[in-house]
Amino acid sequence: MKDHYEFRVDSLRYLDDQGYALGDLPDVAEDTERLLAAYANMVLTRTFDAKAIALQRTGQCGTYPSVLGHEVIGTVIGQAMARDDVLVPYYRDQAAQIQRGVTLTELLLYWGGDERGSAWAHCPQDLPIAVPIATQCCHAVGVAAAFRIRGEHRAVVCCLGDGATSKGDFLESVNLAGAWQLPVVFVVNNNQWAISTPRSLQSGCETIAQKAISGGLPGVIADGNDFFAMTSALEQALDRARHGKGATVIEAVTYRLGDHTTADDATRYRSADELKHAWERDGVKRMQNYLHREGFWDAEKEQKLQADCKGFVETAVKAYLATEPEPATAIVDYLFESLPVALQQQRDRLEGKPGGDQ
Amino acid sequence: MSDVTLIEAVNMALAWEMAHDESVVVLGEDVATNGGVFRATVGLKERFGCKRVMDTPLAENLIAGTTVGLAVQGMKPVAEFQFMGFIYAGMDQIICHAARMRNRTRGRLHCPAVFRAPFGGGIHAPEHHSESTEALFAHIPGLRVVIPSSPQRAYGLLLAAIRNPDPVVFLEPKRIYRAVTQPVEDNGEALPLDTCFTLREGDDVTLISWGASLVETLAAADQLAGQGVSAEVIDVASISPLDRETLLCSVAKTGRAVIVHEACRNGGVGAEIAASLAESAFLDLQAPLVRVTGYDTVMPYYRNEQRYLPQVADVVHAVEQVIAL
Numbered sequence: 001m002k003d004h005y006e007f008r009v010d011s012l013r014y015l016d017d018q019g020y021a022l023g024d025l026p027d028v029a030e031d032t033e034r035l036l037a038a039y040a041n042m043v044l045t046r047t048f049d050a051k052a053i054a055l056q057r058t059g060q061c062g063t064y065p066s067v068l069g070h071e072v073i074g075t076v077i078g079q080a081m082a083r084d085d086v087l088v089p090y091y092r093d094q095a096a097q098i099q100r101g102v103t104l105t106e107l108l109l110y111w112g113g114d115e116r117g118s119a120w121a122h123c124p125q126d127l128p129i130a131v132p133i134a135t136q137c138c139h140a141v142g143v144a145a146a147f148r149i150r151g152e153h154r155a156v157v158c159c160l161g162d163g164a165t166s167k168g169d170f171l172e173s174v175n176l177a178g179a180w181q182l183p184v185v186f187v188v189n190n191n192q193w194a195i196s197t198p199r200s201l202q203s204g205c206e207t208i209a210q211k212a213i214s215g216g217l218p219g220v221i222a223d224g225n226d227f228f229a230m231t232s233a234l235e236q237a238l239d240r241a242r243h244g245k246g247a248t249v250i251e252a253v254t255y256r257l258g259d260h261t262t263a264d265d266a267t268r269y270r271s272a273d274e275l276k277h278a279w280e281r282d283g284v285k286r287m288q289n290y291l292h293r294e295g296f297w298d299a300e301k302e303q304k305l306q307a308d309c310k311g312f313v314e315t316a317v318k319a320y321l322a323t324e325p326e327p328a329t330a331i332v333d334y335l336f337e338s339l340p341v342a343l344q345q346q347r348d349r350l351e352g353k354p355g356g357d358q
Numbered sequence: 359m360s361d362v363t364l365i366e367a368v369n370m371a372l373a374w375e376m377a378h379d380e381s382v383v384v385l386g387e388d389v390a391t392n393g394g395v396f397r398a399t400v401g402l403k404e405r406f407g408c409k410r411v412m413d414t415p416l417a418e419n420l421i422a423g424t425t426v427g428l429a430v431q432g433m434k435p436v437a438e439f440q441f442m443g444f445i446y447a448g449m450d451q452i453i454c455h456a457a458r459m460r461n462r463t464r465g466r467l468h469c470p471a472v473f474r475a476p477f478g479g480g481i482h483a484p485e486h487h488s489e490s491t492e493a494l495f496a497h498i499p500g501l502r503v504v505i506p507s508s509p510q511r512a513y514g515l516l517l518a519a520i521r522n523p524d525p526v527v528f529l530e531p532k533r534i535y536r537a538v539t540q541p542v543e544d545n546g547e548a549l550p551l552d553t554c555f556t557l558r559e560g561d562d563v564t565l566i567s568w569g570a571s572l573v574e575t576l577a578a579a580d581q582l583a584g585q586g587v588s589a590e591v592i593d594v595a596s597i598s599p600l601d602r603e604t605l606l607c608s609v610a611k612t613g614r615a616v617i618v619h620e621a622c623r624n625g626g627v628g629a630e631i632a633a634s635l636a637e638s639a640f641l642d643l644q645a646p647l648v649r650v651t652g653y654d655t656v657m658p659y660y661r662n663e664q665r666y667l668p669q670v671a672d673v674v675h676a677v678e679q680v681i682a683l
Contacts (some may be wrong), residue, residue: 119464128463132454138420139455142427142435149383149433172420179415215624268639307665334461334501337468337523340552342599 011208011221014228014247016283026232032296037229038079039291040305042071042284045095047309048104049258051317052111056262061320064111066258067094069225073252074188074281075099076230077157080238083255087126088140088158090133092189096159100126104316105323112320115334134164137173137186144182144247155183156242157234165208171215174249178216183241185234186212186249189224196269212249224254225283227290255281256317328353361539367509368398368530372436373509373600374546377405379434381421382520385412386421386438388473395440396476396535422448426455429471434520442477442529444484449494457500470523472516478570478620479667480533482660483627486659489657490569493622495527496598496630498519502526503598507572509540511595512551521548531570552596554604560590563677564608567618567632568594571668575618580611587681599625602634610634613644614680618668623651645683 011020014025049068052168055061067074070092080098081087087100094107101122110117110129118128127143140158164170165188177184188208192199205211211218218240222233230252237248255278260351266275291297316354328350332343339347359502362370376382384399390413393400403411414421421437422445428435440444445452452473460468479488495503504519504526512530520525549555557572558579567575574592579589590608594600608617613636617628628649635647650668658666 088427113460115464118462119466124466125431127467128459130455132450135423135450135455138423138451139427139430141420142424142429143431144434145424145428146428146431147413168417168419172415173418173423175415175417176420176424180412288654330464334465336460336502340599342552342602 001087002214004151005214005264007210009207009219009221012229012233013223013225013226014232015226015286015290017286019286019293025228028231029228034079034222035227035291036296039297040288041075041078041095041099042287044309044312045071045074045098047306048094048098048107048316051251052108052314053258053259053262055108055317057309061108061112063261063263065091065261067092069191069255069257069278069282070189071095072227072230072287073187073224073254075235076227077159077187080231080234082154085155085157085238086143088136088143089124089127089129090136090159090161091129091131091166093129093159094162097126104313105319106317108320110321114323114325115330134160134167134169136160137170139162140184140186141173141176141180141182144177147183148180153242155185155238157185157187157238159187159189162190162192162199162202162208163193163197164188165211168201171211174212174215174217174247176215177247181244181246183244184247185237185241186247187234190251190252190253193256193266193270194259195260195264207251209249209251217247217249219249219251221251221253225253225268225281225286227283227287251347254283254309257282359541359543362542363536363539364434364509365396365514365532365535366507367512367542368516369400370542370544371513371520372399372402374544375520376410377516378401378546381432382434382436383410383412383428384436384438385414385424385428386606387414387416387440389413389417389438394438395533398438398545409613416662418444418447419451420611422451423455425471425473426451426459426469427483429456429469429525430459430467434470436472436474436520438566439473439475439484440604441487442475442491443489445475446475448473450497452527457521460524461500461625468523469525471525472519472528473525474528474530476535477529477534478533479529479657479663480570485659488660488663490619490652492529493621500525504551504596505531505569505638506592506595507513507530507531507534507569509538509542509594509654511543511549511555513542514547515551515595517546518548518551522523522551526551528534533570534573536670537573539642546658551599552599554601555593556590556604556608557593558591559588560588562612563590563616563680564612565589565591565603565616565618565677566594566605567591567672568597569620571618574668574670574673577670578590578677580675581670582677587642587677591679594627594631600630600634602638605631605635606639609639610642613642614649614651615643616673616676616680618650620652620672622654623649624654626651645680646678650676
């Protein structure tokens with residue numbers, strides 16, 4: 001036994017709320033193309049998000065979880081990951097998924113009640129989003145264990161919300177990632193609210209990042225609305241993972257600017273003042289301000305980007321709305337690799353049934 | 359060919375498949391150095407190394423979820439849960455993810471995993487170590503639930519379960535882990551899943567059972583033969599998906615059926631079998647269907663477990679009842 005044990009959690013922030021650099025920026029600041037691509041993805045995600053909500057409100061899409069306020073986190077994840085890394089997302093990772101190659105039409109199909117919305121063509125090994133909270137953390141360590149067994153230098157990025165850190169799945173996975181030194185990065189999207197439960201009631205921990213320490217992992221806090229802080233934290237963590245140095249927990253601090261889902265009404269449990277203050281720290285606006293100030297951006301470019309994003313989204317919506325439902329037999333055809341005899345009679349009953357809801 | 363016990367057959371099947379398929383890995387509590395609390399995995403770490411035989415932290419939910427992650431990456435994980443009474447913490451992962459992965463990704467990903475657990479009473483085990491809750495899993499679409507009842511079937515069915523591209527809950531009747539030995543050829547030959555096994559042919563009544571209860575069921579068939587009653591005995595083996603065809607054909611021949619299982623009666627797999635027979639073989643039946651089962655109560659501690667478990671006399675009595683009609 002030692003006399004005492006010390007642990008620390010570092011906190012990263014490079015930009016202030018208005019997008020002014022607080023000091024020296026990391027190297028990625030030199031990569032203008034990447035900065036512009038990141039901003040474009042943030043705007044595309046936000047445009048898509050608004051449209052998905054509108055579709056739900058008009059009865060053309062099912063319950064949908066807004067990604068408003070999480071665009072920077074997801075964009076950075078999508079940019080920092082290598083193609084052959086594996087993303088293990090939860091349901092507020094649209095920005096990362098779009099970067100990984102999930103199409104807007106696929107996202108709409110999923111939330112529009114169609115299983116084909118997770119049959120992604122462009123990132124075949126990424127996991128489908130996990131709806132049961134934190135369960136995906138265990139999958140992430142399993143995927144990472146497969147990499148370790150096969151001696152592959154690949155990494156897993158696992159996303160979850162602040163509420164998910166209260167669950168055993170997260171803590172058990174952090175524990176295993178430490179014990180087996182697995183190549184995983186857990187990105188905790190701390191958006192302050194788990195539906196109506198505020199961060200303060202979720203845990204007595206001063207930070208969420210410190211939960212990493214219980215598993216022997218480094219935990220770091222990054223401003224989730226600061227592209228540079230997020231990129232720096234994620235690249236360091238991915239580098240550690242790929243070089244056999246094990247897992248990291250990143251607490252990405254942001255604010256859920258929308259309702260939990262379209263079925264929620266956040267005005268029931270949080271104040272307009274709090275929301276107004278959170279908008280002042282918006283990461284997309286902050287990125288725009290930064291780019292503008294550095295001379296990489298102007299009103300004309302902004303107008304063109306907005307129009308382009310709108311166009312992409314409209315095209316995706318058209319494709320989504322034009323997609324016929326699967327035949328009724330599809331509901332049993334993907335249960336097993338081949339249909340068990342026991343299900344044949346039920347499949348026969350489905351054959352020829354009229355198609356599902358549009 | 360050597361005479362082996364059921365638990366040795368499990369070990370043989372694991373070793374065969376690990377030797378012939380690099381993607382097969384074993385994980386669970388105490389499975390590596392200790393070889394598992396029942397010794398199902400003994401010797402595997404020494405043979406295949408600790409990268410493929412993994413002692414996990416003590417967390418069943420994690421074991422189940424890690425298994426899902428390994429499986430979607432194309433590994434063929436075989437996870438051990440020390441007792442069925444502890445698998446419940448992993449059910450969220452088995453039900454919400456393993457069983458649904460293929461369906462919810464429309465075949466993009468699938469989950470070729472085996473979840474092994476010893477189950478059932480009769481070995482004087484402590485509380486939570488003796489339950490038979492196979493019906494919980496049989497109810498879940500997308501899962502196979504397989505129960506061997508002899509060393510030969512343990513070997514052949516476990517090989518089939520590991521090779522199957524979909525998740526299999528493989529429940530091992532621990533009361534007969536070491537009860538008998540049987541010659542098992544270590545030749546890598548799998549048995550079919552989704553198929554009942556007719557262990558004994560007969561004309562007067564069909565006895566339907568699985569797992570350790572087949573010991574009493576077969577003994578009852580012997581005794582009934584002495585009384586001039588010819589009983590057909592069927593080992594259901596794959597309780598889900600269920601091979602109704604074999605059961606219906608047998609009942610069409612005998613006109614009578616008695617279902618024997620150790621699990622509680624209420625909502626048990628026996629009820630599903632009885633309903634299927636009533637729906638599809640009603641006109642063949644010459645007597646009501648009868649179930650011989652455990653009681654609808656908490657599994658008693660071991661001083662009373664024999665009073666809970668179906669006995670030979672219970673099966674014989676049930677058959678006498680249906681024959682009398």
